[in-house]
Amino acid sequence: WLWVRNLRLKRRLPGPFAWPLVGNVMQLGQMPHITFAKLAKKYGNVYQIRLGCSDIVVLNGDRAIHQALIQHGTEFAGRPNFVSFQMISGGRSMTFTNYSKQWKAHRRLAQSSLRAFSSANSQTKKTFEQHVTAEAMSLVQAFLHQSTDGRYFDPSHEFTVAAANIMCALCFGRRYGHDDLEFRTMLKRMDKFGETVGAGSLVDVMPWLQSFPNPVRSIYKNFKNLNKEFFAFVTDKVVQHRESFNPDVTRDMSDAIISVIEHGTDSGLTKEFVEATVTDLIGAGQDTMSTLMQWIVLLLVKYPDVQAKLHDIVDKVVGPDRLPSVEDRRNLQYLDAFIYETMRFTSFVPVTIPHSTTSDVTIEGLHIPKDTVVFINQWSVNHDPLKWKDPHIFDPTRFLDENGALDKDMVNSVMIFSTGKRRCIGDQIAKVKVFLFTAVLLHQCSFESDPSEPLTLDCSYGLSLKPLRIRINAKLRGKLLGVVS
Numbered sequence: 001w002l003w004v005r006n007l008r009l010k011r012r013l014p015g016p017f018a019w020p021l022v023g024n025v026m027q028l029g030q031m032p033h034i035t036f037a038k039l040a041k042k043y044g045n046v047y048q049i050r051l052g053c054s055d056i057v058v059l060n061g062d063r064a065i066h067q068a069l070i071q072h073g074t075e076f077a078g079r080p081n082f083v084s085f086q087m088i089s090g091g092r093s094m095t096f097t098n099y100s101k102q103w104k105a106h107r108r109l110a111q112s113s114l115r116a117f118s119s120a121n122s123q124t125k126k127t128f129e130q131h132v133t134a135e136a137m138s139l140v141q142a143f144l145h146q147s148t149d150g151r152y153f154d155p156s157h158e159f160t161v162a163a164a165n166i167m168c169a170l171c172f173g174r175r176y177g178h179d180d181l182e183f184r185t186m187l188k189r190m191d192k193f194g195e196t197v198g199a200g201s202l203v204d205v206m207p208w209l210q211s212f213p214n215p216v217r218s219i220y221k222n223f224k225n226l227n228k229e230f231f232a233f234v235t236d237k238v239v240q241h242r243e244s245f246n247p248d249v250t251r252d253m254s255d256a257i258i259s260v261i262e263h264g265t266d267s268g269l270t271k272e273f274v275e276a277t278v279t280d281l282i283g284a285g286q287d288t289m290s291t292l293m294q295w296i297v298l299l300l301v302k303y304p305d306v307q308a309k310l311h312d313i314v315d316k317v318v319g320p321d322r323l324p325s326v327e328d329r330r331n332l333q334y335l336d337a338f339i340y341e342t343m344r345f346t347s348f349v350p351v352t353i354p355h356s357t358t359s360d361v362t363i364e365g366l367h368i369p370k371d372t373v374v375f376i377n378q379w380s381v382n383h384d385p386l387k388w389k390d391p392h393i394f395d396p397t398r399f400l401d402e403n404g405a406l407d408k409d410m411v412n413s414v415m416i417f418s419t420g421k422r423r424c425i426g427d428q429i430a431k432v433k434v435f436l437f438t439a440v441l442l443h444q445c446s447f448e449s450d451p452s453e454p455l456t457l458d459c460s461y462g463l464s465l466k467p468l469r470i471r472i473n474a475k476l477r478g479k480l481l482g483v484v485s
């Protein structure tokens with residue numbers, strides 16, 4: 001009887017029929033997160049698909065995702081042992097490593113060094129905010145330069161440079177100019193990173209694709225090279241830091257990490273983890289932030305009435321003679337509502353980095369074995385019609401109550417940084433950055449799209465959804481301000 005009961009409890013997961021060799025690859029389509037949400041309507045919020053040689057469980061909707069990542073946090077905190085994951089950060093990435101005691105120590109170290117240089121006390125907070133504001137002003141200058149004579153330009157690359165610069169300032173105490181060709185070229189190649197590690201990428205689940213020439217094989221080769229190049233860039237800076245290290249002066253995050261790993265009492269991590277930690281942080285902080293900023297300008301030009309309202313509010317609260325600061329935030333709640341709606345509406349990290357189960361586990365009555373790959377569909381949470389009125393409509397006011405104040409519960413319902421043990425560790429600094437960047441850009445510029453081209457929200461799929469094409473012109477509003485330190 002017990003055996004029958006267990007069998008019933010361990011019901012096979014529902015899911016679509018999987019073809020031999022390819023499984024459900026042909027069904028994924030251009031936007032797998034939307035396919036996953038459609039499949040959830042038919043099979044429920046927890047179901048199984050097969051991609052190549054991997055069985056994958058897909059989790060959709062707030063309830064199933066919270067049950068997995070919060071109630072069964074440890075069981076869902078793993079990462080698959082994909083070959084591509086081992087090419088990242090010299091093979092010692094914290095982000096792409098399975099759950100273990102060493103991973104815990106590594107994550108704690110990354111988290112505490114990030115905090116020490118962004119929010120530990122009022123002085124570090126101020127220094128960090130000044131960095132971000134200065135970077136935003138360099139962006140304004142680069143935009144105005146590219147807009148000379150009414151020209152339209154693609155701002156994506158400037159956003160990447162600005163986002164990478166903030167991380168380089170934290171990690172190395174230096175930034176790079178928007179015209180630094182070497183830096184730009186390296187970042188341009190890194191743009192392709194998310195193609196390989198995004199949920200649904202075929203590189204790791206169909207290893208036989210490596211044996212003959214095809215597009216997936218060249219993506220794979222390219223991925224290996226771009227990781228090598230980026231890791232070499234970081235290693236070079238870390239080596240310089242090591243050579244000039246002074247235990248009495250912590251210049252930046254590289255010094256702080258060297259100090260813990262190489263001069264502290266047993267961190268459990270070897271010297272090589274210094275380079276890996278810095279590579280992880282710069283990589284994670286750059287792609288996500290620049291993609292978010294691309295969506296922000298795209299939505300500002302797509303909805304000129306929203307842009308006009310934001311200009312109005314920023315002008316009233318800040319005035320023409322100074323730049324916006326974090327202290328203005330409590331009076332700029334419509335701006336925060338606009339940012340949250342951008343994150344919800346675009347769900348630009350539609351599916352988290354793939355997870356895996358660290359032991360057998362049962363959720364919603366369904367048994368999932370240890371070492372199963374798990375996709376977490378954040379998009380499905382942000383577009384659930386039971387939770388959001390007209391989820392397909394862009395409307396920042398949905399986050400404001402009748403007094404124009406931000407509704408905290410609604411804000412917390414947006415899922416973009418994931419949740420549980422693998423939740424993003426950069427969420428707080430990302431929120432400060434996006435607020436300051438957007439506030440400074442709006443204070444200084446007005447944006448317009450190229451009327452000779454159709455304005456589209458079409459995007460490419462990967463770890464992040466990137467707009468396919470943005471063409472804007474930026475005009476100075478009032479006077480160009482300097483940064484007060």
Ligand code: HEM
Nearest residue numbers: 095284285288289349352353416417418422424425426430
């Ligand atoms: C992981 C989102 C900015 C550092 C993640 C994950 C998501 C995410 C969805 C995967 C969580 C999972 O697998 O369940 C974002 C978004 C950002 C952002 C939307 C910007 C708007 C940043 C920044 C940093 C950062 C600025 C660092 C400076 C990390 C790290 C991980 C991570 C280290 C890996 C955590 C782990 O595996 O334990 N982020 N992120 N992120 N993020 Fe972010």
